Amino acid sequence: MSPFRYGHAAAADWPLAAAACLAQIGQVPEQANLGFLYASDEFADELGDLLDWLRDATGVQQWVGSVGIGICATGVEYYERPAIAVMLGEFPADAFRVFPNLSQDFGAFDVSDRDWIQTHPPYLGLVHGDPANEDIESLIRQLAQRTTSGFLVGGLTSSRGSAVGIANTLNEGGLSGVLFSERVALMTRLSQGCSPIGPHRTITEAQRNILVKLDGQPALDVFKEDIGETLAQDLGSLGGYIFAGLPIKGSDTGDYLVRNLLGIDPEHGLLAIGDKVESGREIMFCRRDAETAREDLDRMLRAIQQRLSHPPRGGIYISCLGRGVNLFGPDSAELKQIQAALGDFPLVGFYANGEISQDRLYGYTGVLILFTE
Template sequence: MAKPLQHISHTAPGATRRRAGATRHSTLDGSNTMTSFRFGHAADPDWRQAVDRCLTQIGSVPQEATLGFLYVTDALADELDEIIRTFRGATGVDQWVGSIGLGICATGAEYYEEPAIAVMLGEFPTEDFRVFPSLVEDLDDFDLRNGEWMGANPPYLGLVHGDPSNALTEALIQQLAQRTTAGFLVGGLASARADALTIADGVTRGGLSGVLFSERVGILTRLSQGCSPIGPHHVISEGQRNILMRLDGEPALDVLKRDIGEILARDLSRLGGYIFAGLPIQGSDTGDYLVRNLVGIDPNHGLVAIGDLVEPGRELMFCRRDADTAREDLDRMLKGIKGRLPAPPRGGIYVSCLGRGVNLFGPDSAELKQIHAALGDVPIVGFYANGEISQDRLYGYTGVLTLFT
């Protein structure tokens, strides 16, 4: 059994081991190092041109390339089947995972609301990963299909993509995380104007799909928050479903007004997209918390509704969406994950919230350029999600970085 992940950050067992069949090259001092994964990204109104430009950047495909990571803006959703088939034929890589998004990203670059593609070819022994199609209601069929592989190759961590319209998605995330030895998943929910399509070899929809990696794959992952607390922790004294009635024995709205300050309290219509509820994660040694939207206020009865079920006795705090704090926290996360790297990473996946990126960090790919400044020319692909996945939870306004070592 693998040692459990320290919350949000961990080096997988075997991360520094040489893996059979992996590509190596020699440095000037004669030591062997693992080569970076091949990747490409491009925007073009013609999806064929975007694919060709990605393939040009990839160049010759290593024989060891076995798993493709593919992220496509939803402007190309109708062509997703053809895009997958074209990459499969051109690279010889049969297995693919990924998602569509209103925005996608790659090393130092972000693409929004334009036809764009980001692709990376991972090099893993085929017995060390398992792609699975959408889980829509339960894991019964998943266990039947994958039980033998999981018994021989205990899965350590999963990269997953989900459909935000499926009410069971969060429960499926929790159940699938229990199938891994670390209890850990990373990924996000597809974001789209129409169907929330995901990729698991072909186009999938309606549930949770992705890939599980065995304990032999070297992986590090960490999460960065995009909101900062603005007041103390409060105890939910009384609540029903998603409605906060009393905090610390006082009407919930009175507590909210006190925490946000007099100026904001005069005009509560300004709170949307700026002030949120934060639910501290019990047992977290990093002070981690789940950010949830404020979805309603009842001034007559002092009630506050949030985008999650409330539980009397649980702690809650109010948070502010803050660009400066988000940049500082991303920098903290990058320093932390960089300090744990046993060697330069071969590639990575970055899943960020739609509320981040240009909407929080500013234009000109500022969020991805901050990552590039910290890590250098590491191949990274990913997307802007409608909810981010880390460990066994669904987050909001966060960035989840996963590196392969």
């Protein structure tokens, strides 16, 4: 099976970047029927014009993707500069279904897509969401339940302006993307960007997102014990370095969700985190660590190597805005690490405001999706 055609380029104007992408793609295969487009948020207001141009230039009518503060491609990241990454996928015509914006409920979706879902049960979905939608996590869970694997991959749009996603049309305010049936051979893995620094604790008292007591002790006292005396002496400097980790119940890989620390109340011994919690749930504390992130990405890539019998036809990589140059260092180090392990295969993607894997919303992770046949 031949690799998917793709191209990526940076330019101040989207027509220049798009033309450069098309030159790299060359002759469009007759079988190309689904386009993936990731564009810098500088092009958000012109995304409709770009999408129309690509349809005319390639003949591919169905598209999915997103804008992002950063986008990426094979071995390169474009961060905070105008750029475009395009990939043309080739799939059986009835093996995928692009679906438009889901912002509140699934009534219209269940009606419009019922026939396809019944005859081609969706195995996995690639989705993009608007972080401003307060129900986005619920929408992710509900859509995952409509797949046979219970699995979605994707990310929340990152933008300094309009948070625009692509699902044949432009979408804002909800969740959109494409569903794949089991006829599409693919593989996906997730890599963490934070490492635990203390034991699992049990939340014994909480109010919404505020930790009151852990293991029966004031939450702040336990927090100081776990992060160590040196860090505990300067609590005001921990933002962006220390996080809360919520272990996923039943995970056989020790998986966990990373959530930001939002506030500390020294007078009452309280901690506020970026998620609702309840008594009885486990929690631990984590630090954002470049060496550990590189090691975990290596672990993920080795696991993929063991399962691949030939290079992927193409792939999507969705990484957190807190990774990339902010964690792995300059010169596209994160993308080059993937390229060094898996080869020079077609890859496009973006840096997200939250990453989606299975039925959960993650932070500080990298999600890789490979089309293997």
